Amino acid sequence: MPASSSKINMADVARRAGVSMATASRALANHPHVAAATRARVLAAAEALSYVVSPEASRLAGGATDRVGVVVPHISRWFFAAMLDGLESVLRDADLDVLLYHVGDATDRHNFFRRLPARRKVDALVVLGMPVDDPERERLELMGVHIVAAGGQIERYPCVSIDDLAAGRQAVDHLVFLGHRRIGMIATLDPAQPDWPATPGRGRAYHAALTDAGIPIDPALTVTVPWGGVNGADAMSRLLSLREPPTAVYAHSDEVAFGAVRTLRRAGLRIPEDISVVGIDDHPLAELADLTTVAQPVRRQGELAGRMVLSLLSGEATGDGITVPTRLVIRGSTAPPSRG
Amino acid sequence: MPASSSKINMADVARRAGVSMATASRALANHPHVAAATRARVLAAAEALSYVVSPEASRLAGGATDRVGVVVPHISRWFFAAMLDGLESVLRDADLDVLLYHVGDATDRHNFFRRLPARRKVDALVVLGMPVDDPERERLELMGVHIVAAGGQIERYPCVSIDDLAAGRQAVDHLVFLGHRRIGMIATLDPAQPDWPATPGRGRAYHAALTDAGIPIDPALTVTVPWGGVNGADAMSRLLSLREPPTAVYAHSDEVAFGAVRTLRRAGLRIPEDISVVGIDDHPLAELADLTTVAQPVRRQGELAGRMVLSLLSGEATGDGITVPTRLVIRGSTAPPSRG
DNA sequence: CTCCGCTTTGGAAGCGTTTCCGGAGGTCCA
DNA sequence: TGGACCTCCGGAAACGCTTCCAAAGCGGAG
Structure with a gap:
């Protein structure tokens, strides 16, 4: 039983790789100005010790949370669930964790926006099918939380939806x-x-x-x-x-x-x-x-919103929004009227 | 513009309340052995400064993450979405954040269980409608992550489901x-x-x-x-x-x-x-x-799973599981056969 | 040959809590 | 009146990382 397995930290990795913690940190975070050989050594050491950086410590020291919040008005409706599905898949591929928040009525929403940014729990927020007003938006941006809307008709924010x-x-x-x-x-x-x-x-x-x-x-x-x-x-x-x-x-x-x-x-x-x-x-x-x-394309809209978050987080400017196309699907429930 | 608003920390609260950080921490965390008057003073100071403890720092120093993970095989299916709905509502009321993980096939699942506990991202895990094998369970328990199953027929774990x-x-x-x-x-x-x-x-x-x-x-x-x-x-x-x-x-x-x-x-x-x-x-x-x-009762099962998590986190022992009743709903799609 | 500037690395100062340890004061009983 | 014990509180050491600041090494321009 490797009792040590839960106690290894970056110092252990640094020691094993024969570098300082500073260098280990840079290598692990994929920062520039680290010699390729050094980086490889650090990565190998981390792998060998099956080490993962502590998100808490990392965040506390100034890093990102690597978490994005999703705000949904109705979790169990197909539309939102499908959107969430697409969103989550993109975010997970990027190694971001998804925090799910159900926000029902306006009071809920108000409380939510008041409390969330208090201590940055997320790097970005995706708002599904509900409005965000200016004070809320300002507040979030002030705290460095990016925001993306999806599935709604919110015009003033980076947003993906249908017409x-x-x-x-x-x-x-x-x-x-x-x-x-x-x-x-x-x-x-x-x-x-x-x-x-x-x-x-x-x-x-x-x-x-x-x-x-x-x-x-x-x-x-x-x-x-x-x-x-x-x-x-x-x-x-x-x-x-x-x-x-x-x-x-x-x-x-x-x-x-x-x-x-x-x-x-x-x-x-x-x-x-x-x-x-x-x-x-x-x-x-x-x-x-x-x-x-x-x-x-509901799931797709979720994916696009996820991509939008990704580019926002990587500092790229995103366009003001994406409108995805819709398509008439004719089935058996429509026909010409029987009489004039 | 209160530029300080984003920088206030527990030290500020302690100072304002005229106590040490140690006492402030205890008061905020509702620990015993704090005089009622003192506690009130600290709480008032915190309120006045609209202070919230930093989850990261708190966790780093030994506290809980106040997060619980939910693992779902299919986000957009009604069954899972409805369950998630109930679960989230209970957890949110308890001020816990919900981390959503979509895990598809067995490979996904394996990776998930290998990576998640690495650095405790959650205090507990709710697994919806999928099996958890013994090594996985052991690993989680070793890391202090509680686990609850729901909507599946997993017999060996605290679990809520129908018969x-x-x-x-x-x-x-x-x-x-x-x-x-x-x-x-x-x-x-x-x-x-x-x-x-x-x-x-x-x-x-x-x-x-x-x-x-x-x-x-x-x-x-x-x-x-x-x-x-x-x-x-x-x-x-x-x-x-x-x-x-x-x-x-x-x-x-x-x-x-x-x-x-x-x-x-x-x-x-x-x-x-x-x-x-x-x-x-x-x-x-x-x-x-x-x-x-x-x-x-799908939503209800989610709620019950949430309650189970709550009692697990508060140290109470939970029964081995809850079986919720089902009920035949007779509508128009069934009738006696027309001929013998 | 010297000086400048660039890449690469290490030392160390935080980040904001929790909690161990110990001290001060008060109560209760012998 | 003198411990024994309990409540309440403060000092300070972690917790594990990121990043600023400096320094070392090195190539090329002057």
């Missing part, structure tokens, strides 16, 4: 193209941030598409509900109870569309013969449900 | 009770750990239930596929191509069942009139899909 307006247009234009003129919309809002419409672009797209097609906008055809499948089902019920129900429905997200489909099926309506349904996201189950949708 | 055998029986017994005698099973395996059947209990349940009901077991009625919706669809196709297809299907998880449903619908079969389908998990979309399933 919600374009995505929405792909969905609604598809319905218009099929000949629908009475098109319902199920918009969603985040229950945790009720005052902040989750995806305003998707709503604007609806109006723009109808206007462009010369279709008058009937406010009764828009229903806004908190995100979620059952709420989507409720929304659809409301739409069905209209004197003149829509012949097609545009849901802001696939999960909501699934709910709508349930309602329609229970009402005995056939999809797409009696009514068309289109969603956004391309949730993995959308394929199984045969749902027409607008696909967005 | 897979019981859950499977609830599903299959239900089909038997309805009068089905020709029951198919879609079993899954984890693509990342092909040699380690994901949920052996669910398979055993099938055999036990049929045997108890005096139904002979036809190996052709069992199809094993990698986890996932599309694979579930494939499996169902294979089952349908049998000379004598089943009148009911038991899928090891809801996502897989969704795939099966798709295949059945495409084949023009009605559910439940022509064929019954039952899953396990009670995925949020199962309700929308009207799928009969066996519900398990």
